[in-house]
Amino acid sequence: MNIFINGFGVLSVICAILFIYTRTALPSVTDAAFRHFQRVYLIVYLLAMAGDWLQGPHVYALYDSYGMTTHQIEVLFVAGFGSSMLFGTVVGSFADRYGRRTNCILYGILYGGACITKHFNNFWVLMLGRLLGGIATSILYSAFESWMVYEHHKRGFDQDSLGNVFSHAVLGNSIVAILAGLVAQFFADKFGFVAPFDVSLTVLTIMTVIVIFTWNENYGDVTGNLQQNFFNAWKCIKEDHKVLCLGLIQSLFEGSMYIFVLEWTPALTPHTPEPATTTVRRLLSTDHETIPHGHIFAAFMVSIMIGSSIFKLLSKYTHVESFMRVVLFIAGLSLSTPIIFKGNQLVVFCGFLVFECCVGIFWPSLGQMRGKYVPEDTRATIMNFFRVPLNLIVVVILLQNLQMKVIFECCVVFLMLAAISQQWLYKLTQSNDKVPLPTQEGADREPLIQSNDTDDDLQSQKEEMV
Secondary structure, three states: OHHHHHHHHHHHHHHHHHHHHHHHHOOOOOOHHHHHHHHHHHHHHHHHHHHHHOOHHHHHHHHHHOOOOHHHHHHHHHHHHHHHHHHHHHHHHHHHHHOHHHHHHHHHHHHHHHHHHOOOOOHHHHHHHHHHHHHHHHHHOOHHHHHHHHHHHHOOOOOHHHHHHHHHHHHHHHHHHHHHHHHHHHHHHHHOOOHHHHHHHHHHHHHHHHHHHHOOOOOOOOOOOHHHHHHHHHHHHHHOHHHHHHHHHHHHHHHHHHHHHHHHHHHHOOOOOOOOOOHHHHHHOOOOOOOOHHHHHHHHHHHHHHHHHHHHHHHHHOOHHHHHHHHHHHHHHHOOHHHHOOOOHHHHHHHHHHHHHHHHHHHHHHHHHHHHHOOHHHHHHHHHHHHHHHHHHHHHHHHOOOOHHHHHHHHHHHHHHHHHHHHHHHHHHHHHOOOOOOOOOHHHOOOOOOOOHHHHHHHHHHHHHO
């Protein structure tokens, strides 16, 4: 247990040093318009993520307190991933056609509705909540980014500053995750397992109100219907190999990441039995009480924060398309530790910390690459297309009677395939000479277009007229 607590302490010191270094060594963004834009986006985005994080720790505990059987809880868990997989592309097309801001508001409404269902001790009402939550998750990981990237380009901010927004989002999200876990635990101890969901509902309501009063609307392709947007997105993925590479990288990496979330507890628990059960059943087991889950989770979040700082440093010296090849390869090696060093708690824990650092580099890197290569008119639809194989990977693994060693072997294979896809993307960008050189002064340049609320309203009206 000491290795986990000591590890958290050491990582916190490293994170603080890296954060201070990046703040002093790297050029800061001085453009007031960009800083205001970044602040408005991050407030909303982090509130949206807080609404999600507040619910996670006590979902199973709430279902169990209602007397649900293990099989019923398994079905509810799988339903969430299945809902995101089935309805993701639909809500993506909805965002492109009817507005990304509107879709973000819909996120608050749907996820808030999912929170309300947690008050009812009824399987079918809880199932409705899982379905609403799955749809909301698809919106969370597509519409918010789509809105931000559109506004960033529209207002003429420098391309390099886009990575700055994503890096701050990852850093803030890690802090929010730790705080949300503490807040959720406090309210659960004080008022019961349903209380964290009420706190989440409050946070989501505040987020929705802020979006309504501070965000402008923007769109993708407003001329076609949902079916046409769906077709255009699929056509783009097939014809543009750079977009296809991004989809493969996202699905393979994030699929491995979600599986890792389900498997790190049994992997770090000494002498964990390997019964012939599904991954969900192992996840829901209450036998894993010998490791400090809170400290380990906090260490993982600090590792992600370290990764976001490393991303800034790497971006200063080389292209994101280049260094991500190495990052994905290292991620694959890191998840091989429970296969090669099974039972060695220290080595496996260190491997998992390295993987979480890679996650911290991956998120802003992927966001920056999507900002370059994914077309604006079907951005949200394409991003949700990528989530279909991602959720399919997770659902298939969840429902199989696989040993933990086999599951991690699958993750290693997925990550190595992601590294190969990144190499393919790098070759494509090199051959097309479309990778801009990193610039240190780019963040200080004045925006090419100064936008205000009146301009945004006129632009929205023009797009609606088209």
